[in-house]
Amino acid sequence: MSAESGGIDVFIGTVRNQTKGKKVLKLDFEAYEPMAISEMYKIAARAFERWPVQKILIHHRTGLLQVGEVPVIIAVSAAHRDAAFEACRYIIDTLKQTVPIWKKESFEDGDVWVAAHP
């Protein structure tokens, strides 16, 4: 945080215990690491271009996560909250579309890769 910062917007994603009413036991995250990192940098660069933000943090875990654990954290500091809120929302929304990370949900009756099949 810097002296010019008037606010920090933090989004903390957590593993939910159910999807569409089905009980989730755990999640397994896989990343195509080099490309995931490069896509994250692109997202941050676009956010810096579009909003007067000061600092951006994008953090994503891989591997096995239990319900309640934290796979992703986004933090954005800015002089004013509008920029921080908008940039933070943009970053997490775009991450979910372009960053090559996949999650496999484990249910009682088996595992499913999210969003893979129509």
Next chain:
Amino acid sequence: MKINVLAFGVAKDIFGSGEVSLEMSNDATIYNLKYLLEQQYPRLKQLSSYMVAVNNEYALPGDTIHERDEVAIIPPVSGG
């Protein structure tokens, strides 16, 4: 030319491996690659969609592939 193709997520399950290799003509495009893969792995066609990355960048169907390119199949992402 021989092309190694990395696979992640559901594509890895479909290929049964995180990497497969293909023999392709020297002027092969992403479109040709997809066609060849879908011949060998028909389940690929059941995915809602999938992208191809070349050297860590999303590629377009018309892009050509070169022997030392790092090619990866990118099923629908679900990070966050």
